[in-house]
Amino acid sequence: MKVITGIARVLVGVLFIFSGFIKLNDPVGFSYKLQEYFSEQVLDIQFLIPFALIIAIIIVIFELVLGIMLLIGYAPKFTTWCLLLMILFFTFLTFYSAYYNKVTDCGCFGDAIPLTPWQSFYKDVALLLFILVLFFNRKYITPIFAPASHRWIIFASFMLCFAFCYYVLMHLPVFDFRPYKVGNNIPEKMKLPEEARKAEVTYHWKFKVDGEEKVITNHGAYPQVDGEFIGVETKQSEENMIPPIHDFVIEGEEGDITQEVLNAPKVLLIVVYNIRSTELEGYKEIKRLSDEALDKGYMVLGLTASGEKLQQKLRKKYxxxxxFYQTDETALKTIVRSNPGILTLENGTITQKVHWYDASDIKL
Structure with a gap:
């Protein structure tokens, strides 16, 4: 049991640290996932939506530090109780999401390792079993450093986590796992790879022939059978595959200009997913940058999901x-974790991407 507890300790500790760090790298993205959970369609606790970012930061830092506490053997009773309560909550949440098909990706590992709702639930069940082993055998969780150093290690871990979180909030995630990362070509990411397998649907037709039920299986064609039709059941071999980028559309008064933008040799994009919540401090530098880009022959346009009145008000104020052109809000939130954010494109390839705070870093 001591050996099993030791294995469980390492697995749970490393997984909590990894999961926490992946989400700490992109706290804004995790806050979007929490907003989805807080929405009326899921848990209906909408009063928490304005605090989603703060809650996200607290959760991911505590998750990461909890993994460190387990590995170094700090306060085993407190640590195992926290682990158990946290995993019970998330097991319930992932089961609810999977059973009622409410949230398609739990966000456990951010964009680095997307999981389906049921995969997330099974992962949490496995984790729960390991944590139960730790909970009932905490006497085997012995410290690996001098106990006097534990508080300093925990304090240093909290400080480093907060410093890293502040950095990514004021800039952008250090590691970009999304399809819009620098170097990616958007038109290529809008296509499925040639080797991608499409889902295969199997039809099970039921007939009553000579008083007995007969089932005929095929891929869709109605069987020519002399008998009474009872019903049909369909089974899908796998989920329909979709390209990494599937909702990038730019529309204006003149219609869809997506291809025109993606074919242009020099493009400066100002991404403002929501004008009501945009950070106004960034527009002085955006004004300077956009003027310079126009002088150098760039196509300059803003992308937003907000309406015409808000667009005109912002343009006039600065x-x-x-x-500004219309683009889906979820797509804009995926493109850049900043409101506003700035990108440059060359024939559809993302060459630069920055937070508004780093607008001066853009080279034209």
Missing amino acids: NLNFK
């Missing part, structure tokens, strides 16, 4: 000399 004397912006570029137009």
Whole structure:
């Protein structure tokens, strides 16, 4: 049992640290996932939506530090109780999401390792079993450093986590796992790879022939059978595959200009997913940058999901000399974790991407 507890300790500790760090690398993305859970369609606790980012930061830092506490053997009783309560909550949450098909990706490992709802639930069940082993055998969780150093290790871990979190909030995630990372070509990411397998649907047709039930299986064609039709059941071999980028569309008064933008040799994109919540401090530098880009022959445009009135108000307030076009809000949130954010494209390839705070880093 001591050996089993030791194995469980390492597995749980490493997994909590890894999961916490992946989400700490992108706390804004995790806050979007929490907003989805808090929405009316899921848990209906909408009063928490404005605090989603703060809650996200607290959860991921505590998760990461909890993994460190387990590995170094700090306060075994407190640590195992926290682990158990946390995993019970998330097991319930992932089961609820999977059973009622409410949230398609739990966000456990951010965009690094997307999991289906049921995969997330099974992962949490496995973790729960390991944590129960730790909970009932905490006497085997012995410290690996001098106990006097534990508090300093925990304090240093908290400080480093907060410092890293502050950095990614003021800039962008250090590790970008999304399809819109620098170097990716958007048109290529909008296509499925040639080797991608499409889902295969099997039809099970039921007939009553000579008083007996007969089942005929095929891929869709109605069977020519002399008998009474009872019903049909369908089974899908796997989920329908979709390309990494499937919702990138730019529309304006002139219609869909997506291909025109993706074919242009020099493009500066100002991404403002929501004008009501945009950070106004960034527009002085955006004004300077957009003017310089226009002088150098760039196509400059803003992308937003907000309406025409808000667009005009923002343009007038900061004397912006570029137009805004409509794009899906979820797509814009995926493109860049900043509101506003800035990108440059060359024939559809993302060459630069920065937080508005780093607008001066853009090279034209």
